[in-house]
Each structure stands twice: as structure tokens, then as C-alpha cells.
Amino acid sequence: MSSVEHPLRKYLRPSVEATTFCPGCGDGTVLTSILQAIDELGMTMDDFVFVSGIGCAAWIISPNFNADVLHTTHGRPIAFATGIKLNLPEKKVMVVSGDGDLTAIGGNHLIHAARRNIEMVVICANNGIYGMTGGQVAPTTPREARTITTPYGSLENTFDISRMVQASGASFVARWTTYQPRQLTKSIKKAIQKKGFAFIEVISQCPVQFGAKTGAGSAVEMLEMYRKSSISVKKAVEMSPQEIEDKIVTGEFIDTAKPELCEEIARLKERIRGEG
């Protein structure tokens, strides 16, 4: 028997034998890209605390990552992560969760964490649907798409999460699809090194719920669609809103430096100690 081990296996909990994802799920690509980024940065799992909410995407880290992992309640991982980061500023705190978790029930925490510019990496696996609960419409579902709760097609507008997070004050925002794992890994590396709030939206295929309910098809068909529809941020600025409508704009939307909350608090404490 061969004893060759996958180079990223060492980052997984020894007790883990398989993931809980359905065959073809994009969440495996998200998992691999995160670990690849950590590996390429030469960091260890002890440099991190990982936090997730509830949903298929929340199980990317729980229980798989062999690290401090907090699997929380639906919509709240950023709020928990904020309490952790404020008290363990020397650690990297990374939130990995789904689009429903982070932008529907938990949208307010996302907005305010970005506004505070607290150092944290938030990775949103956006499959455009509530996967775990059986394929209900999400804020990210394309208009007119059929889901189990929109049998005649969704009547609502689709959330542009990355633009919302950028507008809220994040230091780093990027969007990639699971068809672009190399670019995704590169952005995750940047996000980890960012002194500020860093957000990455990963358009990720859910063949079992999204694919089946909306007619988007199999994992391969969805990845093919990602390949065809993706355009870069640079290209998008030269196009009209109508031309962009059916496209997936990918790339880094913002990468900037501004005051970070934990550093500001540390400075204030230093000042008060001096005065006392």
C-alpha cells in the first residue's frame, strides 16, 4: 500500500476521514484553497482561530480543520469572531460561512465588522441558495430562478455582496469562482496578511440544491458556466450595467490601508496607561 499523503492532509483533524459535502460540491475547492494559502504562507494552524455559522459552508472548517474551531449559531459567526479578535489580537481570525448565514440572517454583523475595519478574514461560500435546509431562495439567488420556495421564480433582486462589503468600509474585497482556485488562493493569502477587514466571496457550485432546483445542472455544467460568465473587474468598468447583468465580475475590488480597530484600541490603552 502506498503511504503517500496529500500535502494538505496535515492541516486536517486526524479523526476526519471524509467531508460531509455532496459529490461535486464547490465547498471542497474553498476548503483546499484556504489550506493551500496557509501552506504557501508558511503559517501553522496555531496561528489561527476559525469561526463558522450554520449551513453546508459552515462545515468547511468544522470539524475538518485541525485548529481552534468555533462552530456557532446561524448568522452570528462574525459577532463571535469579533469577541475573539478583540481579545486575541495576535491571532489570525478567519470566518468561513455561507451566503445565507453571512448576508441574510447575519447581514448586520457583516456590515458593522466591515465598518469597524477589524482585522479578520471572512470567506463567504456563495452558492446562491440555502443548501443545507433544502434549496430555499436566498438573498443571493438570481432573479427569476426557481427554488423550492419560489416555484414560479424569484421576484426579488440579487444581493451584490462584495459591493455591499466594500461600501461598508472593508480594507480588502475580492470575488472569485470555484473555477479559479489559483486566483482564489492568492487573494486568500493577501486577505490573511491584511491589517484590516478582508472579505472574499467565492461563487461556489451546489449541484444538489441550486443545480437541481434552478436547472443550472451538474457541477461540471455549473463550472463551465462560471468559466464562460466570469469577467475581470478591470473589464467590467468599461462595460454598461446591461452588459454586466449576466456576468460574474471577478477579481479584487479594493485593497487599501486604513486604521484597524484592534490597533486603535491598543493605542488608546497605551495612552490611558501613560496618563494614569
Next chain:
Amino acid sequence: MENRRVRTGKHFMMGNVACAEGAVAAGCEFAAGYPITPASEIGHTLAKRLLEVGGYFFQTEDEISAICAGIGASWTGKKVFVPTSGPGISLMLENIGFAVGIETPVVLVNIQRGGPTTGAPSMGLQGDMVQPRRGSHGDYEIIALCPSSPQEMFDHTVRAFNLAERYRAPVFVMADAFIGHMREEVTIPEPDELDLTYRRILEKGTDPSTVKVFLDEEVAPMPIFGMGFKTHVTSSCHDEYGNRNLIDPTALDNFIQRLRNKILKHRDEIVQVECDYDNCELALVAYGAVARCAKEAVRVARSKGLNVGYFRVITAWPFPDREVQDLSHKVKKILVLENNSGQYYPYVKAEAAGRAEVEFLPPQILGQVHGLDYVVQKIEEMLR
């Protein structure tokens, strides 16, 4: 060096300020909250006081975020505090259950106000007494204390921190607008007179997958974050090592029973009541602000020759079942006074069933303290 945490001495102090001072004295390093009447003064005090001692008061975007940030902070090993009022607790309930489930020390204060809904924010009502016990979904036990004075706002807050740390659990201080806004003499002891508890933390270097760090009825050491433990902490049903288990039907039973037993097995160390009913025919049962009125009514009634005693509930939860049984053996009649329409009363009545006759007396006007004559008159009626 001057101790910045403990403001030793005699003060004329508001209950809410005494509560905040109790938290700082107990070693609180992180508090999170959202403004709400009649609890806001706690946050106001902590915003300044915590920074003075190297801690931080974090004003969140809502109360859900406050409890979540508090739980996250507690997993870094800090003593944490989440003060609010009823509407805030209503928002926090899901995650209070999470704190129970993943065994997180966190102190919550509910300065109860007039409800339901927005109600009357600056009026005191003991309207949320069962909420900590049964408010979050699922089957669990909780610890809740009922201060009756600004002094007890200090003392009970310190004790709440000790209990939270000892049992790795959320602990409530259940005050109301009367006690929160009352100003009285508060004596803060010398730092070395304070008996403070700190949670057990897993020994550095231990692999938590080889040690039971959850579901220990004797309270497992906490595998806090940032120390290389690689702890898996999940809201899902889990075993003693933190492994998710959603398949085995006995796993849920184990999850519920062990968390409950962790509190119930130690109820003697937790439950406190104040008793003065020896050889009495009737006893008043009360807690919090109303206990002050009950005590005075007993004094007046006794001066009139009435054979009446007094039982003050200090720990509301876990329910003082044995203490109420003892009471019901010794007196013939019990009168429960609460500033609500009878929330704690059914529990007392059930426990005393078959032994003592139990009646309930609300205040003449809900949200106001019982009138003294009104209570004495009721005592006379019951003893006639």
C-alpha cells in the same frame, strides 16, 4: 500600588453603578452591550472603568452581537459581562442556549423593565423571571440570582462571576429598574477580602482529543483558544471531546443530561435563601425589590402580634426546591409576593403542594411596589 479594580470604601451609589463596580472587582476584562433603559448606566460605567484596568467595553450593533462577542471573548480565557434589560435578553436567547451548550462562563444582567414589548422602559417589573430558565429552546438548567439592594448589586455580581467561572456556564443577575436605579450605601471591601474564582483551564500542551473537555458533571477544564489546543467547539450535539454526533440517539440524551447535572449536582453550593419563619403560621415568599417590602410588612405585622415569617429567594434558579419543601413543612400558609401577575408562584405552589396552602399577591398596580398596609391587611386576612 493602588488597586484600580476595587474601589474599596463606603459609597452612596446607584445599583447599576454598583453592578458595574462588582464586575470590575470580580476581574471582568471584557463587556459588550447595546444601550437600553434601565440598564444603560452599567455600560456607561464600564466604558470608562474597564479601560482604566486594561479591559474594554464594546458597544455592539445589537444585543445578539453583544452576547456573541461575549461568548467569543470568554473562549479566549477572559471574564466577560453582558448587561442589558428584558428586550435585550429576548434577542440574546438563542445564543444564551449556545453558551450553555458549549459551556461558556458569561455573566448576564437583566435590569427588568415593564413589558411585554417596549412597555414602560423606566418602570420596574419582575416580568422576566421565568425567561432565563425557559427562554432559550431545548432542555437545560440555568443559574439566576436576585439582588434586593445596591449593595447586593455589587455582591451578587461578584458571586455571579464566581459561579460562571466555577461551572463554565452563563449566570444571570435578575434585578429590576427599582434596584438598578436605587441609590443607597454600598460598601466595597478590600481587594484581599474578595473571594474570587477563576475557571480551570486545560494544562498547556494537552491534546484535548485525549481529555474530556466537555460534558463533565464535575466541570471540565476549558480548552481555551490561542494556546494550541486545536479545540473543536460546536453548537451541534457533541460528546465529551467535542466531536459532533447527530446520529446516535443516546448522544443527545447524554448531551442534555450531563449539562443539566453539572448544575443540579452542585445545587447546594449554588442555592441561597434567607429564612426567618421559625414557629410561624404564615410565611411571605419574595425576591428582589419586593423582598424589601415583604420584610417590612413582616416587621409591622409582628408588631401587631401576627405570627408571620419570611422566606427570601436569593437564587431563583436552580429552583430552591428543598428549601421550599422545608418551608411548607413548617408553616401552614404561604403568601408569594411578586411584582408581576404570578411568575414564580406556580413553582412555589407546586413544591409546597399537599403541605401548605399557597396564595399569590400582586401589587395593587403592576409595576409599582406593594403598599405596606395592603400587604399587612392580606396577612391579617390569611391568619384570621
